[in-house]
Amino acid sequence: MALELTPCDMESDLYVPRPAQVVLVEPQTSMETLVRLRLESGEDLGHVPGQFVQLYLPAIGEAPFGLASSAGKPDASFDLCVRRLGDVTGAVHKLQPGEHVGVRGPFGNGFNMDELKGFDLLIVAGGIGLVPLRSVIQHLAEHRDDFEKITVLYGFKAPVERLFAADLEAWAQTMDVRLTIDRPHPDWDGHVGVITTLFPALEVVPQRTKALVVGPPIMYQFVLTECRLKGLVDDNILMSLERRMRCGVGKCGHCQINGKYVCTDGPVFSFSEVKHMWEAI
Ligand SMILES: Cc1cc2nc3c(=O)[nH]c(=O)nc-3n(C[C@H](O)[C@H](O)[C@H](O)COP(=O)(O)OP(=O)(O)OC[C@H]3O[C@@H](n4cnc5c(N)ncnc54)[C@H](O)[C@@H]3O)c2cc1C
Ligand code: FES
Structure with missing residues (x-):
């Protein structure tokens, strides 16, 4: 018999963590x-x-993390990608x-994927901003025919800081993926410069383009300016805070x-x- 939740149970449901098991740990960078x-x-x-x-580690604490994978995997798994900073994130790095x-x-609104259909998409990720955007890009890759031109800009400080290297290669088969690092590095023969330096070469039709921007706070004001210079209206510039x-x-x-x-x-x-x-940005 299906369990019937009373309103009170549903409320407490929001606060009670559901048990989950770690199925894979895959270091991306040293952090x-x-x-x-x-x-x-x-x-x-x-x-x-x-x-x-909200990820809860018994006896340590709880912290919010963006979903880093699309929903509906055959094995019902989902990914998080965590930067080591303090107690909770340090403990996440020790999980086996x-x-x-x-x-x-899951909490929050997320991106309305239906509203993105029929638009060209300009995805702008700075550093670990690629983590929540990976859930979007995986969804786009899985439903590629529903979306128009997809451009992914991803900026990171140095080659060793690149996340999801194999994914980036796979995405580049069906999307325009452009990478940049902040400063020249002997192990890098790609584009060099902060992420806004990728904008001048972009061909954007502003009436049919939506931008999805996630990155460190410092990135937003510069990227938002570039999006506006490309003619995007503010309604079509989406960001995750x-x-x-x-x-x-x-x-x-x-x-x-x-x-x-x-x-x-x-x-x-x-x-x-x-x-x-x-104080938003
Ligand atoms: C909606 C949302 C999604 C997030 N997604 C991710 C994700 O996908 N991957 C990821 O690695 N992190 C993500 N974070 C940040 C993550 O929640 C924090 O890094 C984490 O709470 C730190 O916990 P801690 O106990 O390890 O560190 P703490 O001991 O709490 O803090 C360690 C240091 O980190 C700083 N810090 C803690 N939280 C933040 C924060 N939110 N912003 C800036 N500085 C902070 C503290 O000021 C302190 O200096 C997200 C945060 C939010 C709100
Ligand atoms: S985290 Fe409590 S109101 Fe948003």
Whole structure:
């Protein structure tokens, strides 16, 4: 018999982590590692690209991480990619396949993939901004015929900081993938310069283009300017914001920016929505 949740149960559901098991750990760089998880119930997480989960490590704590894979994998697994910073992320880097964690979510709005159909897409990723965008790009690759021209710009500081090298090669088969590193490096013969230096060579038809931008805060103002110079209207520039979070479900107020909750109103916003919020970007 199906379990019937009362409203009270559904509310507590938001706060109780679901048990999940680590199925794969794959270091990407010295600072970032990919962790593949599966809910112990066997259910698919059922997320939308751009959503996030709260990952709970018993006796250590909880932290939000963007989903790094598209939904609906045959084995119901999903990926996170975590940069080592403090207690929780440090413990994530020590996880081994078979270990158990807790997952709350998926939370947040994510990117509305249906609204992107029929548009040319300009995806701009700086550093670990590629992590949440990987869920989008995987979805696009899996439904390639539903979307028009796709351009992926990815900037990182040095060759050793490149994430998802094999994915980037695979995506380049059906999308225009352009990489750049900040400064010249002996192991790099590709483009050199910050990510905005990739813009002048782009051919963009602004009326039919949407940009999806995720990166470090410093990147936004420069990339947003370049998008506008290419003629994109602010409604068609989408970005994912990051704020310190606690509950992840719109209750504690930690993630609030000028009255908007990044955890529930976002993390994906159009530039139109946030341009008047001085502390948003
Ligand atoms: C919606 C969302 C999605 C995220 N997705 C990812 C992801 O995909 N991969 C990933 O590696 N990280 C992601 N983060 C950031 C991640 O949640 C933090 O790195 C993590 O909470 C740090 O926890 P900790 O216990 O290891 O470090 P703490 O001990 O809490 O902090 C260590 C240091 O990191 C700084 N720090 C902590 N959190 C943040 C933050 N959000 N922004 C800037 N500095 C911070 C602290 O000020 C401190 O200096 C995301 C954050 C949000 C809000
Ligand atoms: S994290 Fe609690 S309201 Fe957003």
